[in-house]
Amino acid sequence: MSRIHLLSPRLANQIAAGEVVERPASVVKEVLENSLDAGATRVDIDVEAGGSKLIRIRDNGSGMAAEDLPLALARHATSKIASLEDLERVGSLGFRGEALASIGSVSRLTLTSNPREQGSEGSSAACEGREMEVQVKPAPHPRGTTVEVRDLFFNTPARRKFLRTEKTEFNHLEEVVKRLALSRFDVAFSLRHNGRVLHNLQPGLSQAERQRRVATVCGPAFMEQALYIETDIAQLKLWGWVGLPTFSRSQADLQYFFVNGRIIRDRLVAHAVKQAYRDVLYHGRHPAFVLYLELDPAQVDVNVHPTKHEVRFRDGREVHNFIFSSLHRALADVRPGDPAADTAVLEDGLAVDTATGEITRQSGLAWGAQPPAGAGAGGFGAYRAPTGPAPGQAMEQLRAYARVHGLPEAGSEEEAPPLGYALAQLKGIYILAENARGMVLVDMHAAHERITYERLKAARASEGIRSQPLLVPRAVAVSQREVQVAAEHAGLFQRLGMVVEVAGEESLVIRQIPVSLRDSDVEQLLRDVLADLIEYGSSDRIESHLDEILATMACHGSVRANRRLTIPEMNALLRDMEATERAGQCNHGRPTWTQLSIEELDKLFLRGR
Ligand code: ADP
Ligand code: MG
16 A cells, blocks of 8 residues: 555546546536526537537626636636535535536636626636646637537546447437426527537527427427426425326436426435326336426535435425325326317327237327427417317218217307217227317227226225224334334324234234235235335325225226117216316226317318318
C-alpha cells in the first residue's frame, strides 16, 4: 500500500463524472437542467453522432458574467443553494454544483455566455479535460448561454467503450429531451441530429397547447385514449393524463411522473399506480401516463441520488394513498358514454383476442387504427370532441332496417343512450348495436362478466366479508419488524375478514380467515402483505385475492357465448354497462366493446362524403 495523498482535481472530477455522466444523454440532461434553472424560455439542442461527437445547447436564460465562468466549471460551485436550509426546500433542478466540472473532465467543453440584455459582448471559457485550468476570453453571444461538449469520453477510453450505437445513444438522448419538454410546457425546445430538425416544440400554457405537446411527445394515439385528471387535497395536487386501460403497453415505456417539475422513478409511486390499474389492466400489460404531482418542497427530499432520479417523501403513505385513490377513482368512472372511452384497442394496432386472450397485431384496416399521417400536431383535435357529425345515409339505412325488422329505433342524438340500441346478435358472441355515432359491437360475455363482478364487489362492500375461525390456528414465524407492522395494521386485517394476533416477539398466529380464501395459501398471503406494508405502508393483496375469487365467480356466472339473447335482454345489458364502473374492460382487462363510426364505415366502403 502506498501513502495517502489528495486526488488531483481532474481525477476527482472524473470519479464524480462516473456517477453523473454515463452517456451523451446524461450530458444533455445536466446541461438542459441548467438552462431551465437559468430561466430560459427557449433551448436549442444540436447533436452529432448520437451526441458522442458533439452536443451543443444554446439557451436564452440569465447567462453568466466572465468572472463566473471558471467557477461554473469548478466542482462544488453553485449559485443555487447556499445553506442546508436551502437544501431542504430546493426549487431548482440542480444544486450539487458538480455537473459542469464532471462533464468538463471527460470531454472538450466550451462555455459561452452573456448576462446582459443589450449588446452581444459575451465571454467564453474552455476546458479540455486536462488540468481543469480555464482560459476566459471575449466571445460574441446574445443574452444566454451556449454549452458545447465535444468528443465525450475522449480521455477515458474505458467509458467510451460502454457507449452503444449512435442510434441507441440518440434514443436515450431524445428521451431526456422529451421528459424535460413534458416538464416545462412554457419553454420552447428544438432538437437537431446530424443537421436534421427532429423536434420543434412551441411553448404554451393553455390546455390545448399542453395537449398538443403531450400528443407530439407521446404520440397522438395516447392523447386520443387518455383521460385528463386533476385532483387536490390539502397539500397535494395531482394532474395530467392517464391512458385508458384499453390503451395499455407491452412495456413500461410511456410512463412519465413528475414531482414538482422533476421527473422521477420511484417505487412507491409505481406501486400506487399499478395498484390503481390492478382491476382493469390486462395481465402483463403496462399503463401509460403523464402525471404531475405537486407538493410543498419541504415534504420531499430530492438529494437522495446523484442524478436525482429518486426522491424521498416525508409522508410516503399519504402520497401513496393520494395517488392511488385519485387514479382509482378516475379509472372507475370510465364507462361507455365518456367521449374518450369510445374505442377499445391497444396501441400500434394491437388487438386482444377475446376468446383466447391472446394479443395480436391487427391488419391494416381495423378500426382504432392510427390516425392518418400528419395528424401529429392537430390530430388530437378530435380528443373529447362531441359525437361525430349528423349521421348520413348509412345511418338512415340502419334506421330503415330497424323499422322493417321491428327493432327499437334510435331516437334523436340527445336522448340516445351512449351505447345505443341493440340490433342483433352475431354468432352468439357479439351484440350489434347502433348509437349516435354509428355502430357499436359488444362482447356480451366480457361485458356481462364485468357487470357481475362489480355487483359482487358492491355486495361484498355492503354486506361485509364473510369470515370463519380456523379449526387449528396457524402459527407463522416472522421478524420483529413484521410483528410490529402486523400489530399496527390489525384493523386492516380485521376489515378484510382476517384475524391475525401477536403470539410472541417473532411470531404471529392466524385465527380467522375469509371464507372464500379457505383454499388459498394464507400464510404466504400474510407474508406478502407484511412485506408490502413495510415497503409501501399499504397493501391491496388481500383485496386483490378476494377480488380474483369474485372475478372467477363472475366469469362462471356470466352469460356464456352461444346463448341467444332477446333484443330486450341485449338492451338491458347495454344499459347495465352504461351504469357500471370500469365497464370498458372485462375482469381481465380486455375491451368489452368497440365503436365503428359512420365515417369509419364509409371509409371501409370507400364512400366519399
Ligand atoms: P448546479 O446546476 O448543481 O449548480 P452545475 O455544475 O450544473 O451545478 O452548474 C454550475 C453553475 O453554473 C450553476 O449553479 C449556474 O450558476 C451556472 N450555470 C450553468 N449553466 C448555466 C446556464 N445555462 N445559464 C446560466 N448559468 C449557468
Ligand atoms: Mg446543473
